[in-house]
Structures are given as C-alpha cells and as structure tokens.
Amino acid sequence: MADKHTNLIVSAAPHVNAPQDTASIMRDVCIALIPAVSVAVYVFGLQALILTLVCCAACVFMEWATRRIMGRPDTTSDWSAMVTGLILALNLPVSMPYWMAVVGCFVAIVVAKQFFGGLGQNFANPAIVGRIALFIGFATQMSTWAVTPRMSSAIVNVAGADAISGPTPLGLLAKGSAVPTNLEMFLGNINGSMGEISAAALIIGGVYLVIRKVISPVIPLSFIGSVAVMSLVFGLDPIFQVCAGGVMLGAIFMATDYVTSPITNAGKVIFGIGCGVLTMLIRMYGSYPEGVSFAILFMNILVPHIDSLTKHVAFGKEKGGKK
Amino acid sequence: MSLGKHLRGAHVDHCKNTAGMPIIPMTLPERVSIPMSQHIGAPCQPVVAVGDHVKLGQLIGNTDAPMSAPIHASVSGDVVAIEQFMTQNGRVDTNIIIQADGKQEVAETVVPPVIDSRESFLKAVRDSGLVGLGGASFPMSVKYNVPEGSAEYLILNGAECEPYITVDHAAMLSYGKEMIAGMKTTMKWLGIKHGIIGIEDNKPDAIENFRKLLEGEKDIEVKALAHTYPQGAERVIIYECTGRVCAAGMLPINVGCIVSNVVSMLKLEQYFETGMPLVSKFLTVDGNLVAHPQNVEAPIGTAINEIIDFCGGTTGEVKKILLGGPMMGRAIPRDDFAILKSNNAILVFDDLFANRPDETACINCGRCVDACPMNLMPARLSRAYKDKDVDQLREYNVMTCMDCGCCAYVCPARKPLNFEFRMAKGLVQEDDKKRKEKEAKN
Numbered sequence: 100m101a102d103k104h105t106n107l108i109v110s111a112a113p114h115v116n117a118p119q120d121t122a123s124i125m126r127d128v129c130i131a132l133i134p135a136v137s138v139a140v141y142v143f144g145l146q147a148l149i150l151t152l153v154c155c156a157a158c159v160f161m162e163w164a165t166r167r168i169m170g171r172p173d174t175t176s177d178w179s180a181m182v183t184g185l186i187l188a189l190n191l192p193v194s195m196p197y198w199m200a201v202v203g204c205f206v207a208i209v210v211a212k213q214f215f216g217g218l219g220q221n222f223a224n225p226a227i228v229g230r231i232a233l234f235i236g237f238a239t240q241m242s243t244w245a246v247t248p249r250m251s252s253a254i255v256n257v258a259g260a261d262a263i264s265g266p267t268p269l270g271l272l273a274k275g276s277a278v279p280t281n282l283e284m285f286l287g288n289i290n291g292s293m294g295e296i297s298a299a300a301l302i303i304g305g306v307y308l309v310i311r312k313v314i315s316p317v318i319p320l321s322f323i324g325s326v327a328v329m330s331l332v333f334g335l336d337p338i339f340q341v342c343a344g345g346v347m348l349g350a351i352f353m354a355t356d357y358v359t360s361p362i363t364n365a366g367k368v369i370f371g372i373g374c375g376v377l378t379m380l381i382r383m384y385g386s387y388p389e390g391v392s393f394a395i396l397f398m399n400i401l402v403p404h405i406d407s408l409t410k411h412v413a414f415g416k417e418k419g420g421k422k
Numbered sequence: 423m424s425l426g427k428h429l430r431g432a433h434v435d436h437c438k439n440t441a442g443m444p445i446i447p448m449t450l451p452e453r454v455s456i457p458m459s460q461h462i463g464a465p466c467q468p469v470v471a472v473g474d475h476v477k478l479g480q481l482i483g484n485t486d487a488p489m490s491a492p493i494h495a496s497v498s499g500d501v502v503a504i505e506q507f508m509t510q511n512g513r514v515d516t517n518i519i520i521q522a523d524g525k526q527e528v529a530e531t532v533v534p535p536v537i538d539s540r541e542s543f544l545k546a547v548r549d550s551g552l553v554g555l556g557g558a559s560f561p562m563s564v565k566y567n568v569p570e571g572s573a574e575y576l577i578l579n580g581a582e583c584e585p586y587i588t589v590d591h592a593a594m595l596s597y598g599k600e601m602i603a604g605m606k607t608t609m610k611w612l613g614i615k616h617g618i619i620g621i622e623d624n625k626p627d628a629i630e631n632f633r634k635l636l637e638g639e640k641d642i643e644v645k646a647l648a649h650t651y652p653q654g655a656e657r658v659i660i661y662e663c664t665g666r667v668c669a670a671g672m673l674p675i676n677v678g679c680i681v682s683n684v685v686s687m688l689k690l691e692q693y694f695e696t697g698m699p700l701v702s703k704f705l706t707v708d709g710n711l712v713a714h715p716q717n718v719e720a721p722i723g724t725a726i727n728e729i730i731d732f733c734g735g736t737t738g739e740v741k742k743i744l745l746g747g748p749m750m751g752r753a754i755p756r757d758d759f760a761i762l763k764s765n766n767a768i769l770v771f772d773d774l775f776a777n778r779p780d781e782t783a784c785i786n787c788g789r790c791v792d793a794c795p796m797n798l799m800p801a802r803l804s805r806a807y808k809d810k811d812v813d814q815l816r817e818y819n820v821m822t823c824m825d826c827g828c829c830a831y832v833c834p835a836r837k838p839l840n841f842e843f844r845m846a847k848g849l850v851q852e853d854d855k856k857r858k859e860k861e862a863k864n
Binding site (some may be wrong): 105108 | 841
C-alpha cells in the first residue's frame with residue numbers, strides 16, 4: 100500500500116508569487132537613493148550623512164512607536180518608514196537643526212501616514228507633508244543654503260569666499276544673476292536641499308528602479324518632459340529648469356510613490372504632466388522660488404479623481420455601456 | 423476602446439522540468455475508484471452492480487440528462503463496491519470500485535463508431551465520454567452541439583500556460599497527426615471552415631511539428647502565442663487567435679468559436695479510430711518532492727498516492743499536493759483520492775509553495791492592474807469586497823474575473839485577490855437573486 104498523507108495544507112490558488120514583495124520594493128528604493136546620498140556627502144561633508152541617519156532613525160522609531168501605541172502590528176520590517184526618512188532628509192538643507200528634522204519626521208510618519216491608517220492609506224506622500232510643514236514652520240532654516248568649496252563658482256562668488264550660506268541656482272535666476280553651468284547643475288556642484296543637487300545621481304537611481312521594475316518610467320518622463328516643455332514656452336533654458344530645485348528628486352522618487360499616484364498608466368501621464376505644469380507655474384508666478392513639493396501635494400489630492408477618470412473598461416464591456 | 427494587440431498577463435516561471443519526457447503508461451493499479459460526477463452537469467447513475475464483471479471501456483455510468491458525459495471502466499475486473507464518499511472535489515459522490523484482474527480485456531462494445539451524419543458524429547462525441555480535458559470538464563458533446571453553421575473557428579488549445587505541466591506538449595510531439603485528423607473530422611461534420619492550433623512559443627518543437635504535418639494544408643494553421651500566462655484561458659486564446667471578444671457570460675460559440683484542448687482532440691480521434699472511450703489520463707507528476715518527475719498515463723480512478731509511488735515516491739516531508747499547476751491548481755487535503763477525467767498534473771511539494779505568505783496592506787502599486795488579462799482593476803475590486811459593496815463590485819465588473827490568479831501572483835502585499843473575487847462573485851449573485859425576488863413581488 101502506498102504512503103498516505105491525510106493532513107496536507109490546503110490553500111486557494113495561486114500557490115506561487117512573484118519574487119517582489121513590499122519590503123523588497125522599499126529596499127530597492129533605499130538602494131536607488133545611495134548615489135544621491137553619496138553626492139550629498141561629497142558636496143556637503145559628513146554632516147549630510149549624520150542628518151540623513153537622524154531622519155531615518157527618527158522615522159523608523161516613530162513608525163514603531165505609533166503602531167505600538169495604537170495597538171497595531173509592527174510594520175517597520177516593510178522598509179517604508181526608512182524610505183520616508185531618506186527622502187525627507189534629502190529634502191532638507193544640510194544645516195537643518197536635528198530637532199527640527201525630527202519634527203518633520205513626526206509630521207511625516209505620525210500625522211501624514213499613521214493617523215490616516217498607515218502604509219497604503221495616506222492621501223499624500225508623507226515626506227512631502229513633512230517637508231512642507233518644516234518649510235512653513237521653520238522658513239529661515241529651510242531656506243538657508245550652505246556653501247562649500249565644491250560648488251559652482253557662480254554660487255561661491257555671489258556668496259563671498261567665507262560665507263556660510265548663499266542663494267540657490269533658482270534664487271540666482273530670480274535675481275537675474277549669473278547661474279551655474281548646465282554641467283555643474285547636472286552633476287550637482289550646486290547648493291540646495293541635500294538630495295536634489297545632483298541630477299546625475301538621481302537619474303542613476305531612477306534607471307535602477309526602472310530596471311528592477313519598481314517604478315514605471317511614465318510619471319518621471321511626463322513630469323520632467325512637461326517641465327522642459329513649459330520652460331521652452333516661457334523662454335527658459337529647459338536643461339537648467341529640469342536640473343534645478345527638486346524636479347529630479349520629486350519626479351523620480353516622490354511623484355512615483357504608489358500610494359499617492361494614479362493606478363493606471365493613463366492616470367500616471369495626467370498626474371506627471373500636472374506635476375510638471377504646476378511646478379513651472381509656481382516657479383514663474385508663485386511667491387516661492389520652488390514649486391515641486393506643492394505641485395506633487397496638489398496632484399496627490401487629485402489622484403482619486405484622476406483614477407475615476409481613467410478607469411479601465413473590462414474585457415467585453417463597452418465604454419459607457421451597461422455595467 | 424481598444425484592448426491592444428495582446429491581452430495582459432503575468433510572467434510566471436515555466437518550471438517545465440518534465441519537458442521532452444515521453445508519456446509512460448503506469449503499471450496497472452490493483453483497484454480503481456471511479457466517481458459518477460466527472461463533468462459539469464448532472465451526475466451519472468451506475469449501470470453496473472456489485473459483483474458484476476466489467477471489461478475495459480465498458481459503460482458503467484450514464485444519465486439521460488443532456489448536460490453530462492458517460493463514464494467507462496478504466497480496468498477490467500470485478501465491481502466490488504458502489505459507495506458514497508468524498509472525492510477530490512470535496513463533494514460526496516457515488517463511486518464504483520473495481521478490483522482489477524490484470525487482464526485488461528477490452529469490452530465488446532469498443533468498436534469504431536460509424537459516422538455518416540452530423541447526428542452520428544455528435545452521438546460518437548458523447549459516447550466517447552469526453553469532457554474538456556483542459557480542466558473545465560465541460561461535456562464535449564454539449565460544446566460541439568452548436569447550431570449548424572454557427573461555428574467558424576475550431577481552436578485547438580495547446581498553450582499549456584500553467585507552470586510544470588508538460589503533458590499537452592508531449593502529446594503534441596507524439597500525436598500531432600491524430601490531433602489533426604480529429605480536427606478535420608470535427609470541422610467536416612460541424613461545417614467549420616478554419617482551424618487554428620494555438621501553442622505558446624516556449625514549445626518551438628511542437629509548433630515546428632505541426633507546421634510540418636500541415637504543409638500544403640489551407641484550412642488549418644498553427645499560431646505561435648506569447649509565453650505569457652494565461653494564454654490557454656479560453657477567452658484569452660480566442661482573442662489571441664481570432665481577435666474576437668468572448669465577454670463574460672458568453673460562450674465561445676457566441677463569437678463563432680469552439681475551443682478544444684489538444685489532448686481532448688487526440689482522445690476523440692482515438693475514439694473515432696478504435697471506439698475506446700476516455701479511460702485514462704495523461705498526467706505530469708512533478709514538484710520538488712517527487713523522486714522521478716515524469717509524464718505518465720494512468721487509468722481514471724487510480725489513487726493519487728499510487729501514481730506518486732510509480733514515480734519513485736517522495737523524497738521528504740510532503741506538505742502540499744496540487745492537482746493541476748501552481749496558478750490554478752487545487753490543493754488537496756489527502757492523497758488517496760482518485761484521479762478524474764479533468765486532472766492533468768500531480769505536483770508534490772514540501773515547504774516550497776506550502777504556506778501563503780502573510781498578507782500586508784495594499785500599496786496601490788498597480789501591478790495587479792497591469793497583469794489582469796480581463797482589463798479589470800483588482801486593487802479596486804479588493805477594496806469593494808472588503809467593504810462588501812455590491813454596487814462597486816458590479817461597477818468594477820467582478821463577474822468578468824476568470825480566476826486566473828495573475829493579480830494575486832504579482833501582488834507584493836501578497837493579497838489573495840482572485841480568491842476574494844471568488845467570494846465577491848457569490849455576493850453579487852446573492853444580491854441578483856434578492857433583486858429578482860423583489861421584482862417578482864412587486
């Protein structure tokens with residue numbers, strides 16, 4: 100008589116899963132940010148690394164603590180708090196006092212994420228909410244841009260040889276002063292928030308994410324593309340506009356946040372274009388020199404509407420036909 | 423709105439470890455247990471009694487209900503019991519248990535059928551006992567009994583998109599001629615003009631084999647399909663082969679198509695040639711615990727564990743056994759069930775595949791939307807199901823879901839999406855019923 104097994108595991112099909120899970124996706128985002136962090140450390144010094152580590156630690160701790168206080172299962176192992184910490188840090192000036200950065204982490208993780216139900220439930224990107232809260236709450240510290248010898252002479256000259264802070268390229272442009280060269284803009288020999296200075300490093304990270312199929316290139320391309328087109332419309336240098344400020348960081352790492360971006364490809368195109376157009380409108384007409392965060396936040400709020408506009412029509416169902 | 427040239431799907435590892443292996447007849451089991459319900463529709467009633475001697479291919483179960491297929495003895499021997507017990511489907515069924523005498527004497531009734539008209543063709547199809555062998559077990563005689571002139575395409579489904587399973591592939595290599603002959607007979611009597619053999623392009627030798635056999639043939643063509651799961655799903659293969667949209671709730675014949683699995687067609691042709699009805703199944707026996715993975719031919723009613731033993735038994739602690747592939751196959755609680763007409767694989771695993779990973783929160787990544795061949799939005803359906811929101815479930819067309827499992831496969835939050843939708847369809851059907859009752863009252 101054959102061996103009998105009478106107590107086998109029964110579960111619903113499918114019995115296999117694709118290798119990617121939430122934690123591996125979030126881990127890939129962290130890996131993709133390594134080049135940007137490296138450039139920040141190269142340009143701004145060790146202080147950049149310390150501030151980044153403070154933000155990451157604060158975000159992970161707050162995620163853990165909030166879930167614990169709320170009596171919910173721990174989710175720190177999904178790496179999403181780490182991603183928020185990293186992105187928030189990269190959105191700060193290197194001179195940001197630690198305690199203020201921690202306040203930003205609190206707003207991001209506790210208020211914007213956990214108060215709305217945790218990962219997947221937040222209506223806006225936590226890091227963006229954190230950044231905007233800091234921007235409004237600590238305007239001076241959030242717009243003090245350190246100058247180091249590794250930056251473009253256009254910045255160092257205006258600031259003066261021994262200055263501790265100076266205007267960003269967008270600030271220079273607003274004043275009508277000479278701006279850094281496009282190569283300096285692309286490589287990151289400029290000042291600004293820690294992670295946004297080097298378009299090159301951010302693009303390397305973006306390419307990694309696309310190759311790993313973590314993000315689709317639709318949002319970054321439509322975002323950056325529409326910034327470029329708008330620049331041409333306004334008679335500006337598109338390469339400068341695309342490399343300046345937070346466009347690259349925003350388009351590749353913040354606008355592509357799954358939770359707060361549309362689920363269909365058509366929706367992603369609308370979302371990306373909306374972000375790009377709003378960014379340029381704020382840069383041109385707003386009272387702030389930079390508009391990426393506000394543009395993404397605004398588009399985040401529109402996502403449910405974009406989703407319902409771009410709903411898929413099921414196989415065999417006519418558009419507008421019977422349900 | 424355009425669906426695009428190809429429907430979406432998932433790239434699942436093929437794991438076709440047994441590809442290229444011949445189909446080996448297994449040693450005769452000592453006894454077989456043959457359930458009376460092996461098709462969609464009315465169950466058969468036994469037409470033999472305990473103590474009867476039966477021969478191979480002899481009719482042992484039948485019914486007058488049109489939605490059915492007769493059942494035949496898969497071994498010669500004595501009927502030792504007719505009992506009610508649970509079969510692999512989880513249903514309690516009448517089982518005819520035959521003690522084999524090892525002689526495999528063929529029944530006198532097994533003679534080639536005389537086919538000279540549409541009616542005699544359809545009768546032969548029913549007498550063959552065939553059901554859709556791709557897994558649906560839809561009675562073949564019902565599928566073929568279409569209004570005259572309504573069928574334009576006969577599609578032979580050789581996609582075999584499920585991982586691990588290779589029996590269709592093996593059969594296509596060995597029995598291509600018979601399959602084509604069966605197609606021609608079917609096309610002749612049903613008045614079908616075009617035949618298409620759809621094969622995933624990960625089986626180039628099968629495609630090549632058919633192309634050679636079909637040289638100079640105008641009415642039948644071979645179509646290489648992308649190796650994306652689920653190319654073999656009926657609605658998908660119809661779309662990929664003809665561009666026609668067989669919507670949910672429609673039958674293939676509504677868009678002029680009849681779809682048959684390749685092995686079904688082979689068995690049909692064999693019935694035409696010899697009169698031997700469906701009494702055995704080709705099975706891929708694989709999984710990381712089977713000592714000698716291979717393709718076998720086993721009499722219907724053979725116990726699963728005996729088939730595994732024929733393949734050298736298992737090499738570790740068995741945690742999960744699947745009937746069918748890992749995408750749509752069913753996990754069974756015990757391994758002494760009998761093999762049915764609809765089975766095409768037995769996969770035996772240890773911890774690999776055994777436990778579903780823990781479910782986490784949906785992160786709205788859209789992978790499910792990008793994978794759904796039916797163009798549904800599984801993430802939204804899942805939310806509607808969680809809220810038990812029947813209107814939303816309808817709005818997002820849950821009834822169009824064909825349970826292929828692409829969404830759950832790609833989900834990084836490991837949500838059992840298609841399982842949720844199976845439950846959700848129940849909610850919608852219940853609600854439909856309530857509405858109808860309400861309308862009837864008014």
